[in-house]
Amino acid sequence: MTETATGSANSRVVIVGGGHNGLVCAAYLARAGRKVLVLEAADQVGGAAVTREFAPGFRVSSGAHLLHVLDPVVARDLGLASHGLSFARSGLDTVALADGEPLVLNGAEVRSGTVSAADRATLAEYVARQRRYAAVLARQHGRIPAPWSLAKFAFDIRRLGRADMRELLRVGTMPLYDLLEDRFESAQLKGALALDGVLGAKLGPRSGQTFFTSLQRAGAYALPRGGMGTVTGALAVAARAAGAEIRVSSPVAKLAVAGDRMAGVVLASGEEIAADIVVSNADPKTTFLELLGAQHLDAEFARRVLHFRTLGCAAKLHLALDGVPEFRGVPAARLGERLIVAPDLGYVEAAFNPAKYHEFSPAPVLEITIPSVHDAGLAPAGKHVLSAVVQYAPYDLAEGWDTGRARFLAATLDALARFAPTLRRQILNAELLTPVDLEREFRITGGHWHHGELALDQFMMLRPVPGAAQYATPVGGLFLCGAGAHPGGGVMGSAGRNAARAVLTGSRA
């Protein structure tokens, strides 16, 4: 039996939470021969990447709805295709809805819409550069943040060549607003590109760092057949096939500590499970302040965790529709693409402004999918489901979400009606999940997409806080593996994979 700093090879690893990162971590650890038990509080695995019925016969991806950042190494290593993952559609176009003709984009290509030749050429160059930068960032996503990985990151940036490197240093922390205004003419194109910098974030296009956040969206969009639950279902099959045990409906109430090390977990049922390694897929605040307890932490570390910014700003809308919806200027063949409401930069910034003052957007931005166009199994025959991320919906709404929910739903349906005037008449059922609902449904503090704002001051060696940024934590045997750790949220799997490596090497770096 090999002894390592992270327990013996035969000892049990408990993973708190069966979100996609917990499942990825479980699969890698089980493949490495560890005895793994995943304890998920909900009655199904998947966390914020699940499919659920929200109205009789209508199923939807109730958190994440587009797959676009999954680490291909994770997908390949864990054999997700052979474990049930398939796609209803990949390489989705982005259709920027407008009062006039919509603009249809696919990466660097303008598929239709009124855009000047100069803008088309600039877009090709802009997207190519974004992809080169995103590739560098993606390599960093797969590394445990540490001085050596920072050196590799710097080397990767240097290898981009002088021109790209200089430009990255210039624009890296820049507001996307300034960059887009500088480069493009088309208001519609600028609005569409701005959305990529702000989705999932409490940022508007004029906020610093939105160029950086836009790099997280340089991938191609896909709709898993059966919704996002198919992705996490395949991960669960992979983890079980490798030998991991997964228990659902098993909320962990407390992490048990003996001396300064993990001793196991206590379930809400009172059941005690011994383990000398515990990996938490729960968000950092839940992990440290709720499950562990600040009394086991250094005061400065606990203070940093408390100040980790976790106020979500994205809501989720689900509509059950009595037929094929109509969006102005969008042919039926394009309805199943990624539709967005971000008509220009000013609209997006104006949508953000109220969030600073704890108010929701009267005219929100939206990212819409109608997955049943490609995946008939999600809705009864002839009916459809619409899923939309809606911003901005600040968690800390001044009036509170009890009254705010219905008013924000009305504002959201008004925003949709501008582009789909007949949609309201087709609605059989509407569900709006505010960040408060997302917090309750997915057990994510603040209902935040990334378990905590993804910003340069909460990134890499600073994520979630110094002292826990390499998945190991100040408590011996306790690791993080969720979106609150590097490299953040999105259905990527990198945090789970990196955390498994940290457990196996027993190192902090």
Ligand SMILES: Cc1cc2nc3c(=O)[nH]c(=O)nc-3n(C[C@H](O)[C@H](O)[C@H](O)COP(=O)(O)OP(=O)(O)OC[C@H]3O[C@@H](n4cnc5c(N)ncnc54)[C@H](O)[C@@H]3O)c2cc1C
């Ligand atoms: C509205 C919304 C839309 C989004 N859209 C997209 C998108 O289109 N594409 C994309 O890639 N990403 C999207 N995201 C982000 C993505 O869903 C998350 O970043 C990702 O799911 C985080 O995965 P995770 O495994 O780290 O954590 P989670 O998915 O949050 O999983 C954590 C798990 O831990 C469990 N848990 C917590 N506490 C306990 C406990 N005490 N005991 C047992 N279990 C516990 C939870 O129940 C949960 O299952 C979206 C997020 C939101 C909120």
